[in-house]
Amino acid sequence: MRVSLHARCDLMKTLEIKDLHVSVEGKEILKGINLQIKQGEVHAIMGPNGSGKSTLSYAIMGHPKYVIMEGHILLDGQDITKLSPDKRAQLGLFLAFQYPHEISGVSVFNFLRNAYTSLQANGTRTPEAGTPENRAKELQSIKEFRSHVQEKIKLLGISDDILKRYLNEGFSGGEKKRCEILQLAVLNPKIAILDETDSGLDIDALKTVAQGMNALAGPEMGVLLITHYNRILNYIKPHFVHVLIDGKIAKSGTSELAQELEEKGYDWVKNESQVAA
Amino acid sequence: MQELVLQNFSSDKIGELSREEPMWLRKYREHSFKLFQKLPLEKSELFKNYASAQGVQTDFDFTKETDAKIPEELRFVVEDKPEFCIHQTNGNAEFRIPQELKEKGVILENIREAVNRDIVREYFQNRLLPSSEEKTVAFNNAFFNCGFFLYVPDNVEIGMPLRNSLVISAENSSVISQNVIMLGVEAKLTLIEESYSSAKSLFSNVTEALLDKGAKARVGGVQSFGRDTVSFLNRKALLQNDSSITWSTGFFGGSFTLSKLENMMHGNGSSTQDFEAVFGSSSQRFDITSNLTHIGKATSGRVMAKGIFKDSSKGLFKGMISIMEKAKGASAYLAEHAILLSKDARCDAIPGLEIKTNDVKATHSASVAQVSEEQLFYLMSRGFTENEAKRLIVLGFFEPLIRLMPLNEIKIRIKSLSELKWHNKPLTQLSETASRIWEEEIVEEEKRDIFEGHYKYR
Structure with missing residues (x-):
């Protein structure tokens, strides 16, 4: 199966991270990261607290506070290191936030539709004038979009009450995470980064989120799963596992590596990499 | 106070204005004019910082009737004439009331005619907004040249809304309107107001609403003046037992807007709600006050005011919850929140609270914030441009x-x-x-x- 995936890689989007050094408020957090994620692959990044996992996800998405000092991020060969977050999203990147922000007054449904339309039009859309014909077309497309969203909602086992609520406002931790996955499902990116989507979820919620991810992550989507615990890896099987320690990838391997980490702990990798150095 | 000199408004003008008016009104106007000259516009230091009238043009003329042309883009306002409406274009007013409402005893007429009625004359002697209340009220009471009197008898529920539209198109003109609304026991009214202008102008309004027992009113309005209109609004409602009023207002236009709304919940179980939305841009200034005064038992009042300020616009939100000695069981909520979209935009929000009894619930909150960088990043990561992201948040x-x-x-x-x-x-x-x-x-x-x-x- 791995072979067939690789055979198609020419046609696929690839996220390449080359020697990435990132600092936040003058402090270097990432110290030379190299990664390559192809559509259809699931990569897990694991690491102890403070190793730079979230920094990596923010830097890939282009958060202005996370300054890239050295290195490059390429999507499908295009250097996106200097692009704004919206441009990156339009090229097919998506970040599921660890702590999603509340946007008052914008319902989840309207948000999804606005985002979907923005992505479709590469951010250039302008509101159409309210002629009756346009209005009728609009209403039709709202209807179609609604059924598209309903489909995803069912797939993820979310209650559709969520659509009328303001985005993330008053959501529980679990609801926020599910809402992130719903956005991912509706916006259908090429490469999805999940920043500790599993943290704060109870076991049932974790199962539904993981099932949803499995249903979504097909040959069309590459996934970078950032996690602190490996319990989510009981439900989502990564093709590759990377261990991030002190801003560097200390070890890479297949999904067995996660198992080994579970048994031996991060110190084992730390010691091993010190020996290697 | 040097801040508001309306040099074209003098006692001569009152003589002109009251030529065909009853003597008591002429005296009333003259008395009001004296108070206008004496009273300060605003005592608060904050007013100077956030909403100062400094630099606002005040050389408006005192306007009588004028047939100034209505510009094309505002024709839609004057061309739409529902059967129950007030149309005010510059100095000209038109009133329409369906026959069936007249038969039920509903009165809708020009305030300048209504002053000949005993009920109005008596009301003026002891009114909700006497001239001593405020400089802008005194000004209006001295010079009002239009407005309406609406009387809805007991138990009359009016299903259709009364539409009150205003267009000012005469250059350097002033529309000074005074509206008196009296709702009888269990009467019901919906009033929808809109105002536009295309010329440099002054709009002054005093609106008083008296609600008898169990009366219900919904008042909605949008202020869409052009950029050279200065407006002063003073609105006040007096509520008897179990009556209720809801105000919903959007302030969008004008160079300088001063609005003060006060709800006096006199009767037990009366309730009021006030929703105000302000959107400032360029160098617009807004001074918005909303007060809740709880006098009767188990009264309930809620104010929510929100402002969005772009460019170098400025705003000041004030409000006071006053709960009087006998207002046991009152509940009051006052919230004033604003977003600033540029470093030159400014706003302050100062809610206040004065409680003279116990067994009440009162909450107030205020905030003035900028769009957060984290929210922006979250939205941009979904493909929204920075501008679109701001638009969503705002x-x-x-x-x-x-x-x-x-x-x-x-x-x-x-x-x-x-x-x-x-x-x-x-x-x-x-x-x-x-x-x-x-x-x-x-x-x-x-x-x-x-x-x-x-x-x-x-």
Whole structure:
């Protein structure tokens, strides 16, 4: 199966991270990261607290506070290191936030539709004038979009009450995470980064989120799963596992590596990499 | 106070104005004029910082009737004449009231005619907004040249809304209107107001609403003046037992707007709600006050005011919850929140609280914030440009407020006007479709409105 995936890689989007050094408020957090994620692959990044996992996800998405000092991020060969977050999203990147922000007054449904339309039009859309014909077309497309969203909602086992609520406002931790996955499902990116989507979820919620991810992550989507615990890896099987320690990838391997980490702990990798150095 | 000199308004003008008026009114006007000259415009230091009238042009003329042409883009206001309406264009007023309402004893007429009625004359002697109350009230009481008197007898419920539209197109003119609304026991009224201007002008308004036992009123309004209009609004309601009033207002236009609303919950179980949305741009200034005065038992009052300020616009939100000695069981809520969209925009919000009894619930909150970088990043990571992301946050900021407003027509208008303000478009371009941010709600409201028959979305 791995072979067939690789055979198609020419046609696929690839996220390449080359020697990435990132600092936040003058402090270097990432110290030379190299990664390559192809559509259809699931990569897990694991690491102890403070190793730079979230920094990596923010830097890939282009958060202005996370300054890239050295290195490059390429999507499908295009250097996106200097692009704004919206441009990156339009090229097919998506970040599921660890702590999603509340946007008052914008319902989840309207948000999804606005985002979907923005992505479709590469951010250039302008509101159409309210002629009756346009209005009728609009209403039709709202209807179609609604059924598209309903489909995803069912797939993820979310209650559709969520659509009328303001985005993330008053959501529980679990609801926020599910809402992130719903956005991912509706916006259908090429490469999805999940920043500790599993943290704060109870076991049932974790199962539904993981099932949803499995249903979504097909040959069309590459996934970078950032996690602190490996319990989510009981439900989502990564093709590759990377261990991030002190801003560097200390070890890479297949999904067995996660198992080994579970048994031996991060110190084992730390010691091993010190020996290697 | 040097801040408000209206040099063209003098006692000569009062003579002119009151030539055909009863003697008592002439005296009343003269007395008011004296108070106008004496009273300060505003005592608060904050006013100077945030909403100062400094530099606001005040050389308006005292206007009598004028037939100034209505510009094309405002024709839609004057051409739409529902059967129950007030049309004020410059100095000219037209009143329409359906026969069936007249037969029920409803009175709608020009305030300048209504002053000949005993009920109005007596009311003027002991009114809600006497000239001593405020400089702007004294000004209005001295010089009012239009306005309406509405009387709804006991147990008369008016189903259709009364529409009050105003267009000012005469250069350097002033429209000084005074509205007196009296609702009898269990009477019901919906009033929808809109105001536009295309010329340098002054608009002054005093509105008083008296609600007898169990009366219910909903008042909705949008202020879409052109950029050279100065406006002063003083509104006050007096509520008897179990009566209620809801105000929903959107302030969008004008160079300088001073608005003060006070709800006096005199009767036990009376309730009031006030929703105000302010959207400032360029160098606009807004001074918005909303007070809740709880006098009777178990009264309930709620104020929610929100402001969005772009460019170098400025705003000041003030409000006071006063709970008097006998107002046991009162509940009061006062919230004033604003978003600033540029480093030159300024706003302050100062809610106050004065409680003279126990067993009450009172809450106030205030905030003035900028769009957060983290929120922006979150939205941009979904493909929104920075500008689009800001638009979502900003227009979404109004949504919870607009959602509470009871009149769908006003909701849709405020949404459309906010969108126009965001895009720096003229406030008269209402045919533009309202934003996608709200489309679900708008679709639902459109549906609902067809059934309610109130639909009037331009």
